[in-house]
Amino acid sequence: MEELTPRRRESDRTRGRFRKGMYILPSLFTTANIAAGFYAILQTVHGSWAEPWHMDFAAKAIGFAVLFDGLDGRIARMTHTDSDFGRELDSLADVIAFGVAPALLAWMWGFHLLPLTMAAELHQKITELGSVACFAFLMAGASRLARFNIAKNPQPSNPGRPGKRYFVGMPIPAGAGVIAAMVHFSSGMPVSSWWTAMSWLMMVVVIGYLMVSTWRFYSFKDIDFRSRRPFRLIVLFGVVGASIWFFSRPALFVIAIVYMASGVLWRLQWIFRRKTPPAPPAYREASQTP
Numbered sequence: 001m002e003e004l005t006p007r008r009r010e011s012d013r014t015r016g017r018f019r020k021g022m023y024i025l026p027s028l029f030t031t032a033n034i035a036a037g038f039y040a041i042l043q044t045v046h047g048s049w050a051e052p053w054h055m056d057f058a059a060k061a062i063g064f065a066v067l068f069d070g071l072d073g074r075i076a077r078m079t080h081t082d083s084d085f086g087r088e089l090d091s092l093a094d095v096i097a098f099g100v101a102p103a104l105l106a107w108m109w110g111f112h113l114l115p116l117t118m119a120a121e122l123h124q125k126i127t128e129l130g131s132v133a134c135f136a137f138l139m140a141g142a143s144r145l146a147r148f149n150i151a152k153n154p155q156p157s158n159p160g161r162p163g164k165r166y167f168v169g170m171p172i173p174a175g176a177g178v179i180a181a182m183v184h185f186s187s188g189m190p191v192s193s194w195w196t197a198m199s200w201l202m203m204v205v206v207i208g209y210l211m212v213s214t215w216r217f218y219s220f221k222d223i224d225f226r227s228r229r230p231f232r233l234i235v236l237f238g239v240v241g242a243s244i245w246f247f248s249r250p251a252l253f254v255i256a257i258v259y260m261a262s263g264v265l266w267r268l269q270w271i272f273r274r275k276t277p278p279a280p281p282a283y284r285e286a287s288q289t290p
Contacts (some may be wrong), residue, residue, distance in 0.1 A: 037097025056188030
């Protein structure tokens with residue numbers, strides 16, 4: 001048996017410490033996710049008609065939380081440092097950053113700061129309904145996370161090949177991103193009319209439903225930057241990044257709405273395909289005859 005030299009032992013110890021240190025890296029991004037969610041909550045409670053930029057800052061913080069959430073999982077998979085602790089910490093971080101923070105932002109921006117010029121009873125009813133809708137969003141997001149954590153091989157209602165290319169139900173970061181994108185699009189200026197508030201209420205309810213649904217949403221997990229020809233991805237991400245940098249309000253708004261609508265369109269496509277009767281055998285044979 002070969003005896004290890006002192007230099008070899010020191011090299012192994014250094015490699016072991018480096019390996020243990022790599023486990024901290026994904027948790028750092030998860031911690032940044034929690035910090036962004038907490039900052040969004042602080043900014044939301046300071047929002048007002050006189051200082052709407054607080055809510056805009058809250059929306060931006062939720063957007064950064066979405067970025068951190070995407071990075072911690074990908075880094076953990078790339079470095080093979082995923083762990084049970086990291087997964088549990090990530091779920092708790094998601095409840096804060098993508099559950100509590102956007103629910104509070106949606107309530108403050110869309111209902112609590114409604115002008116008092118409208119009838120007092122109408123104002124109270126809309127605020128109460130908005131509270132229920134935002135709580136439903138929070139519960140839907142928490143339920144979505146719980147289902148994701150225990151699911152082994154989830155199947156969507158619109159069937160397809162099982163795999164990592166899609167989520168079953170809209171992920172909670174995307175739901176929070178839709179709320180943040182709409183607030184950011186308005187520069188944080190709160191809703192000012194009762195009919196806009198009711199439209200916002202319906203939007204919050206729809207987002208919550210999409211999260212607990214079993215509809216298909218693209219996961220982006222099949223993107224491989226180690227492929228032999230990643231230049232198309234580089235160009236695509238460069239264009240998207242430049243659009244967000246120079247035109248963040250419309251760009252993020254369009255990205256959020258398009259992603260939310262993609263699951264609905266996939267679902268409608270499956271419904272229409274299922275309702276379309278197959279062609280009769282005689283017709284198929286005739287159509288295949290030269």
